[in-house]
Amino acid sequence: xxxxxxxxxxxxxxxxxxxxxxxxxxxxxxxxxxxxxxxxxxxxxxxxxxxxxxxxxxxxxxxxxxxxxxxxxxxxxxxxxxxxxxxxxxxxxxxxxxxxxxxxxxxxxxxxxxxxxxxxxxxxxxxxxxxxxxxxxxxxxxxxxxxxxxxxxxxxxxxxxxxxxxxxxxxxxxxxxxxxxxxxxxxxxxxxxxxxxxxxxxxxxxxxxxxxxxxxxxxxxxxxxxxxxxxxxxxxxxxxxxxxxxxxxxxxxxxxxxxxxxxxxxxxxxxxxxxxxxxxxxxxxxxxxxxxxxxxxxxxxxxxxxxxxxxxxxxxxxxxxxxxxxxxxxxxxxxxxxxxxxxxxxxxxxxxxxxxxxxxxxxxxxxxxxxxxxxxxxxxxxxxxxxxxxxxxxxxxxxxxxxxxxxxx
Amino acid sequence: xxxxxxxxxxxxxxxxxxxxxxxxxxxxxxxxxxxxxxxxxxxxxxxxxxxxxxxxxxxxxxxxxxxxxxxxxxxxxxxxxxxxxxxxxxxxxxxxxxxxxxxxxxxxxxxxxxxxxxxxxxxxxxxxxxxxxxxxxxxxxxxxxxxxxxxxxxxxxxxxxxxxxxxxxxxxxxxxxxxxxxxxxxxxxxxxxxxxxxxxxxxxxxxxxxxxxxxxxxxxxxxxxxxxxxxxxxxxxxxxxxxxxxxxxxxxxxxxxxxxxxxxxxxxxxxxxxxxxxxxxxxxx
Numbered sequence: 054x055x056x057x058x059x060x061x062x063x064x065x066x067x068x069x070x071x072x073x074x075x076x077x078x079x080x081x082x083x084x085x086x087x088x089x090x091x092x093x094x095x096x097x098x099x100x101x102x103x104x105x106x107x108x109x110x111x112x113x114x115x116x117x118x119x120x121x122x123x124x125x126x127x128x129x130x131x132x133x134x135x136x137x138x139x140x141x142x143x144x145x146x147x148x149x150x151x152x153x154x155x156x157x158x159x160x161x162x163x164x165x166x167x168x169x170x171x172x173x174x175x176x177x178x179x180x181x182x183x184x185x186x187x188x189x190x191x192x193x194x195x196x197x198x199x200x201x202x203x204x205x206x207x208x209x210x211x212x213x214x215x216x217x218x219x220x221x222x223x224x225x226x227x228x229x230x231x232x233x234x235x236x237x238x239x240x241x242x243x244x245x246x247x248x249x250x251x252x253x254x255x256x257x258x259x260x261x262x263x264x265x266x267x268x269x270x271x272x273x274x275x276x277x278x279x280x281x282x283x284x285x286x287x288x289x290x291x292x293x294x295x296x297x298x299x300x301x302x303x304x305x306x307x308x309x310x311x312x313x314x315x316x317x318x319x320x321x322x323x324x325x326x327x328x329x330x331x332x333x334x335x336x337x338x339x340x341x342x343x344x345x346x347x348x349x350x351x352x353x354x355x356x357x358x359x360x361x362x363x364x365x366x367x368x369x370x371x372x373x374x375x376x377x378x379x380x381x382x383x384x385x386x387x388x389x390x391x392x393x394x395x396x397x398x399x400x401x402x403x404x405x406x407x408x409x410x411x412x413x414x415x416x417x418x419x420x421x422x423x424x425x426x427x428x429x430x431x432x433x434x435x436x437x438x439x440x441x442x443x444x445x446x447x448x449x450x451x452x453x454x455x456x457x458x459x460x461x462x
Numbered sequence: 463x464x465x466x467x468x469x470x471x472x473x474x475x476x477x478x479x480x481x482x483x484x485x486x487x488x489x490x491x492x493x494x495x496x497x498x499x500x501x502x503x504x505x506x507x508x509x510x511x512x513x514x515x516x517x518x519x520x521x522x523x524x525x526x527x528x529x530x531x532x533x534x535x536x537x538x539x540x541x542x543x544x545x546x547x548x549x550x551x552x553x554x555x556x557x558x559x560x561x562x563x564x565x566x567x568x569x570x571x572x573x574x575x576x577x578x579x580x581x582x583x584x585x586x587x588x589x590x591x592x593x594x595x596x597x598x599x600x601x602x603x604x605x606x607x608x609x610x611x612x613x614x615x616x617x618x619x620x621x622x623x624x625x626x627x628x629x630x631x632x633x634x635x636x637x638x639x640x641x642x643x644x645x646x647x648x649x650x651x652x653x654x655x656x657x658x659x660x661x662x663x664x665x666x667x668x669x670x671x672x673x674x675x676x677x678x679x680x681x682x683x684x685x686x687x688x689x690x691x692x693x694x695x696x697x698x699x700x701x702x703x704x705x706x707x708x709x710x711x712x713x714x715x716x717x718x719x720x721x722x723x724x725x726x727x728x729x730x731x732x733x734x735x736x737x738x739x740x741x742x743x744x745x746x747x
Binding site: 119259260263269270271272340341342343344348349350351352353354355356357369371375376377379382383384385386387388389391392395396397398399401402418419422425427428430431432433434435436438440441444 | 464465466469470473475476477478479481482532535576577641687688689690691693694697740741742744745
């Protein structure tokens with residue numbers, strides 16, 4: 054599997070929010086000349102510049118989440134955009150735990166789900182790397198086929214830091230990466246490759262923890278509480294880069310759908326998606342929808358100047374032909390959503406209660422457990438916007454809880 | 463450049479309620495055609511008149527209530543067709559017509575239309591006719607599976623649906639494969655019924671239960687997605703409940719009507735079963 058290298062965009066937009074959490078504060082101001090790899094945002098975690106250039110603006114700009122977020126706009130200077138990195142090469146065993154931990158924290162590594170799991174302080178026994186692919190996004194497989202030894206290096210470093218004794222890499226049956234990773238891990242008895250049939254949604258942490266580490270995660274706790282650290286190929290690859298002096302400034306993104314040459318590309322954080330699409334052969338046909346991340350659970354974008362951020366795994370372009378515009382009809386209780394829900398919820402009931410603002414009922418039916426994978430809305434023969442209304446219900450439940458807190462105080 | 467934005471998912475399956483309904487209608491075509499071939503013109507007239515009555519009633523009621531008319535979703539056609547198939551060929555044609563009007567007006571419209579039904583409209587219509595004109599609803603003969611040939615063409619068929627168990631099963635296999643009816647209810651109920659009959663000492667009823675009427679009842683009526691429960695455990699419970707009710711009815715020699723009342727009674731318990739079988743999500747205590 055090839056990972057294409059694309060031309061650097063003339064201008065990059067680096068939002069100061071790249072994870073599930075607070076917006077970072079900017080360390081640069083308009084007019085500053087900055088170099089690639091320079092720290093530009095700090096707060097809960099760190100953001101580095103992916104290019105060398107001049108800061109032309111710091112303002113609220115469209116963000117993949119659909120909101121406007123404070124972003125640093127950098128006009129790229131020609132040349133000198135290659136990050137040198139550190140030259141020293143050392144085996145993970147030689148680095149001290151504290152040093153690795155510090156480097157990981159300083160490099161601003163974010164999981165594709167927006168969490169900063171790697172920095173979590175917990176008693177970890179098993180690390181699970183989720184190497185399966187979401188929808189038609191093949192970035193994980195591409196990373197593993199292209200840099201298997203780097204990933205094992207990153208994994209060993211991480212195992213050492215968190216004190217994990219075992220690691221599991223989950224790969225789909227039939228994936229090109231399976232054989233390569235198997236060969237790569239032969240010398241290690243404590244790193245296991247598990248081949249799994251394709252299932253969806255692949256990234257649900259509680260499901261991964263139960264399936265591949267045998268640890269059930271009770272409600273209200275995370276896999277880390279049970280000694281399981283779930284991470285991604287992207288993050289592990291970033292750990293390798295970080296230990297070699299390069300912070301998280303680039304990532305592999307799958308460009309799919311109606312584009313000239315779909316595939317994986319190594320993209321600078323902050324590159325506008327229009328630039329990435331143009332570099333991958335441009336749109337074939339009139340684009341109607343541009344979706345960040347997977348087709349089932351991704352976000353449709355309203356503007357194509359939205360930048361690639363650290364959580365971006367893919368860019369999907371859809372034309373009119375790809376879009377199902379069947380009208381919505383009433384729910385007929387067919388229970389297809391109940392059969393599909395990977396969590397075991399009652400999506401149609403949640404939909405009905407949330408739609409009529411009965412948030413107490415939503416909470417009784419565990420609305421907070423929904424992972425918004427979108428399977429229910431995919432199969433729904435009535436074409437109900439289940440995910441959207443369930444999100445509304447979650448919001449309503451949270452508001453009631455907040456109001457109750459206020460009353461009790 | 464403007465782009466369409468919408469909540470995820472950005473891909474959706476091609477199945478719609480419309481396809482489910484018309485697909486089920488198509489699945490009933492083999493047995494309807496067999497009935498028309500075997501019983502001739504009376505069967506054709508009953509089927510056409512009942513379907514037309516159901517559709518016209520729906521149009522009139524929804525127009526009168528200034529609600530969007532949804533006959534193109536096929537639900538009214540399906541109700542009319544199913545009700546027609548439950549008739550005996552000798553019934554005066556106005557009987558199923560009134561049944562169809564009652565099914566749509568009372569059992570479907572008053573209960574809130576497609577999706578909100580508690581009782582299956584076809585069974586409500588059938589029960590109404592049975593109560594109003596019991597003498598007209600009787601059949602000239604009772605089917606009894608004598609040999610293998612009867613699976614293809616049942617000579618003792620008293621109702622249109624009983625003409626060919628094989629034709630019902632072909633359509634049934636199609637709707638089960640496409641999930642247009644609920645697999646859990648249909649399969650659990652069918653297997654359990656066939657297993658339990660000899661065990662409770664009613665093995666002599668087995669040839670009767672293997673006729674088209676029972677297959678239709680278990681696949682198309684009991685497992686109807688709208689009126690059957692939604693939870694996974696609930697659907698098994700519902701299937702078991704229907705079998706128990708059928709056995710009680712069979713014990714008192716009620717034959718096909720017993721099947722219908724068993725499902726109708728189970729319909730009433732559907733919401734109760736649902737409420738008590740809400741699953742715990744993974745990770746829940």
